[in-house]
Amino acid sequence: MKIEQQLTAAIIAAIKALYDQDVTAEQVQLSKTKKEFEGHLTLVVFPFLRISKKKPEDTAQEIGQYLQNNTDVIASFNVIKGFLNLVISPAAWVALLNDINAQEKYGFTAPTERSPLVMIEYSSPNTNKPLHLGHVRNNLLGWAVAQIAEANGNRVVKTNIVNDRGIHICKSMLAWQKYGNGETPESSGKKGDHLIGDYYVAFDKHFRAEVKELTAQYMAEGMDEEAATEKAKAESPLMKEAREMLVKWEHNDREVRELWRKMNEWVYAGFDETYKALGVGFDKIYYESDTYLEGREKVIEGLQKGLFYKREDGSVWADLTGEGLDEKLLLRSDGTSVYMTQDIGTAKLRFQDFPINKMVYVVGNEQNYHFQVLSILLDKLGFEWGKGLVHFSYGMVELPNGKMKSREGTVVDADELVAEMVRQARQTSDEAGKFADMDEAEKQEVARIVGMGALKYFLLKVDARKNMLFNPEESIDFNGNTGPFIQYTYARIRSILRKAQDAGIVIPETLDANVTLSTKEEEIIQHVAEFAQVVKTAGVDYSPSTIANYCYELVKEYNQFYHEFSILREEDEAKKVFRLVLSKNVAKVIRLGMSLLGIEMPERM
């Protein structure tokens, strides 16, 4: 914020002049003045007492006096204990507003060719079932993190590693062969990912039935229950068949590969629809079927360098006890890859494709340990960004009765959730009855924007690290601290601006400095200006919730203003114009902020 920087410099100068001491900008603690006190910014003088060797009140008084005499930004000041409250001059506020008004993307830093290249991995689904609420949180966070990184002047590559191979896909394939009758998305009318998901469930159902039967049989033969279950799982013919299928897949069996390809295509088509509805996308997609063999080479390379060691059975391990962690398996005794190896392989390919400076993985917090290990391993293997990789770890979405469990049918399906949100937004819209003048297409579009806004804001306003609760019974609100509340305020401002234009009022590029401002108006300018700092802060810790909460605060404050003051009915022309410019910039900033969260803004609602 411009005024803050000016003041910080002035305060440093003041201390130099008064006490002949140098202080750094970090030592100057300027914060927003609390509402109960008069002033805009407050300097905490406690840190300077050692320098001034005077009482807090006197020190504050001296600095305040100096600032008032030497800076035209300060109109007046007051001192309460060790707190120096500074009142900014109206002219400085107007100048600040003019400055903000002149910048289309206020608060954003445009990336250049020399900006750091940040790769952000998110989504990363398995291809055996449709996306659920947990994935939605992941996707929205990933997209938002990418937008925030870009707004802070990074070159961003959004990437997705699709887990398209493995035993889980074989289960769906096998069930489709055995229990389906050639059903396709076209013939069934189901989305591809849902179709495949249904067969995954079917596999599980038959498998469990088999295990139950076999367990009973083994127990009849005299085994205890635990051992019997164990053996039943291992001996289940269905599971054996799935494993055989996986082996065939690995040996490039033509028939299996063809089925695999066909079914994956269905799933991708389904995912694409969901991604589109969520408004997310990727610059580069990797598939595990392409990368899962790559890690081996790197691991063997590391083995030769003595970074890892081989056990008698031929398995390869990394000893991380020196880093306070355990030993970690990298290659099985049969030489095949594990999860960790695949991530190393993916990293290798990515680095070949892009000169990455920084890697961000948007992955749930259940994998904290995995990424801690991955970071160390990549570093050992010589990846420059390995040590500094960011695991953007987010908490799970919980339901009132605990975690989502697909077996218990308590997963919240992404597509259903999206449809339900839009439906509710439509219903609320219709009940409000204010949009009689909209045609059907516009109504649907507004319902989509608002419904998605509600969903996105709900998931993003919460601190990403924390587990959060979603109650399907209560559904997502449209009132209070919600996306629609912010969208609504935006739509109202846009409406006012349209009306102003219709009335022939010209909104100027710059305002005259001699408008008289109310306290509320000054507060809002200050709040709008804060946006730049908020974006920067969010960029440091990739924090969408910071943006969301800022937008809410600003909108809340603006709403009070909106009710308290008239804008178009204002008699004083200069003031009317000022309020229009102010409103326009409030709208601009909240639109920019919401865009970082992937939330669209309706012109009317």
Add this chain to the structure above:
RNA sequence: GGUUCCGUAGCUCAGUUGGAUUAGAGCAACGCCCUUCUAAGGCGUGGGUCUUGGGUUCGAGCCCCAACGGAAUCACCA
């Protein structure tokens, strides 16, 4: 058991690098405000030992230690 994360109002959540007698929003409850730029709004009332106990200091919801409670993870699964 080891490691990591979390614990703020009945519920869901904010709380910037430690700052001001009175720790904030929303929901839910109860009042008031649509002849006034969009009531998906505004104003008000009630509701708290910031899990507990120590410590650090001018000053702690925030930092340190311990306890209690909850979550995740610790596979030749991904």
